Amino acid sequence: MSLSYISELKAFLTEEQVITNPALTQKLSRDYYWYSPILEEELKDKKADVVVIPKNLVEIEQILALxxxxKQPVLFKGSATGNYGQIVPLQGGILIDTKLxxxxxxxxxxxxRVEPGVKLGMLEKSLRENGQELCIFPSTYLKATAGGFVSGGSGGIGSITWGNLWDGNVIELTILTMEEKPNKLIISGNELLNYIHxxxxxxxxxxxxFRTSEKTEWTQKIVAFEKLEDSLRFSEELAYEFAIQKRxxxxxxxxxxxFFKPLSKFIQEDKHIVIIEINEEACDQLQRLVEEWNGKVTHxxxxxxxxxxxTLSDYTWNHTTLWALNANEQMTYLQASFDLNRYIDQVELIQKQFKDEFYQHFDWMLMDGKVVPQSIPLIRFTTKERLDEIVCFCESIGIKIFNPHTYLxxxxxxxxxxxxxxxxxxxxDPHDLLNPGKIGVTLSEIVD
Known part of the structure; x- marks a missing residue:
């Protein structure tokens, strides 16, 4: 990056707002891509040339115009809790930190209505103090920002009732374009799909x-089961029991x-568990369901x-992977959708094929109005080739894999x-300056 470029930045930003120290830019250019040993190798040396910390939208517009x-690449950073290298610069350039x-x-x-740097934990707390709550949020909500969730996330806590971000949980976005003079766009409806994730x-x-709902008094529970199938059938029935309000x-x-060390006194050896959040008014109804499927509430x-x-939500969604990595650095994960009509058979086929290489973890959700056994299974990683074999086998038995080991x-x-x-x-973005390299195809290739 030329000195004149930095001088131009500093003409409207303070010294504290412009970071060029290589060690610090390297640190700020990272997210949780190291969940993947493949992305760890591909992205570990990538970083921005400069990190800027704007205070308002006027400064954002000036940075984009400059x-x-x-012709410098630009990326946007929230709290860097994403897992796919979404914020990692592949071609250097400017990383805009939205924390202010x-x-x-x-x-x-x-x-x-919020700015992109708002932390979702703070927002949820504020909403609940005013009788409302977020419909969905990631398990990283205490750190995650609103803009980061919309740009790089999909679903999370609440998705069992409200679906993913694009299922009406984002009502409107205000967008600045990457042009000589950035244009302000108001986006809603189906067009949101071009900006979410x-x-x-x-x-x-x-x-x-964001869409919000009325505040609910949520109770959290751990339910233990001797048999994996009982835990899955219990989860399915609970997911379908629309009379029980759940998060x-x-x-x-x-x-x-x-792997959940802080929960050790509530965890029984060799027991499969279901972690749930339900309306406290439904606890008696839940208990009948627990007994029907031979479960036991342990906490x-x-x-x-x-x-x-x-909070038990810290052990769900991709936080589950984090606890596994803390316990065993050889663990990694996949993201998958099982077939509701045959997921038990699919689970059994995987158990037979991979034994202790593949551990089942489902976060049930609603998708297009239908219950889906969405999965973030844990994998004992050995080689990329073996991981590819696991993916191919899953797809051969009808499981849709969403690859978390790519930044594309x-x-x-x-x-x-x-x-x-x-x-x-x-x-x-006519000059492809916004996060270049994160889309690996062109329109002409798709048409061809």
Missing amino acids: AFKH LNKVIEMKPGEV SYGTTGFIAEIV SVSTCEWPIPS TIPAEQYHKGL LEEGGWEAHISSVLRTKEKN
């Missing part, structure tokens, strides 16, 4: 309007529960202690939308 003038863009702009029944390749997310249903095959966090101290958007499960995303990028 980057366009100098952290205002809650407006809160009203059914929705909340697009890794910031189609524009800068300046404001977000999370997460099923973990043994030995996954053994309860009552509603009055919800998200005060220990279209290879991680977004292939159905990639042509529309590329058309939007071509319009909003």
Whole structure:
């Protein structure tokens, strides 16, 4: 990066807002891609040339205009809790840290408008103090930012009732384009698909309007089972029991529960567990379901202690992988959708084929109005070739794999939308400066 370029940045930003120290830019250019041993090798040396910390949208517009003038790559950073290298610069350039863009702009029944740097934990707390709550949020919600979740996430806590981000949980986005003079766009409806989970390749997310719901008093429980099938059938029935209001249903095959060290006194040896969040008013109904499937409640966090101290959502979704990595650095993961009509058979086939290489972990969710056994299984990693064999076997028995070991958007499960995303990028970012390299195909290749 030229000195003149840095001088131009410092003409409207302070010294503290412009970071060029190589060690610090390296640190700030990382997310949780090291969950994947493959991405760890591919991305470990990648970093931005400069990190900037704007205080407002005027400064964002100036940075984008300057980057366009100098044809410099631009990426956007929240709290860096993503897992696929979404924020990692492949070609250097400018990394924009959004941490100072952290205002809650407006809160009203059914929705909340925020800046991208707002932390979801703080937002959830504020909403609940005002009788509302987020419909969905990631297990990393205490650190994760609104913009990071929309740009790189999909679902999480609450998805069992409300689905993914694109299922109406993002109502509107304000976008800045990457042009000589950045244009401000108001995006809603089906067009949101070109910006949600697009890794910031189609524009800068300046404001977000999330759907919210009325505050519920949530109780958290751990239920233990002797048989894996009983834990899965219990989870399925609970997921389908729409009379029980719920926020999370997460099923973990043994030995996954053994990785949850802070929960050790509530975990029984060789028992499979289901971690749930339900409306406290449904506890009696839940208990009947537990008994029907030969389960046993081993721990309860009552509603009055919800998200005060220990919280069970810290052991669901991809937090499960983090606990496994803390216990055994050879562990990694996949992301998958099983077939609801035959998932038990699919589980048995995997157990027979891979034994202790593959541990089942399901986070049940609603997708297009249907219950889906969404899975983030844990894998004992040996080689990339062996991981590819596991993926091929899963796909051969009807399991859809969303590859978390790639930084390419279209290879991680977004292939159905990639042509529309590329058309939007071509319009909003004509010189391909927004997170370049994270889409590995072109429109002409798709058409051909």
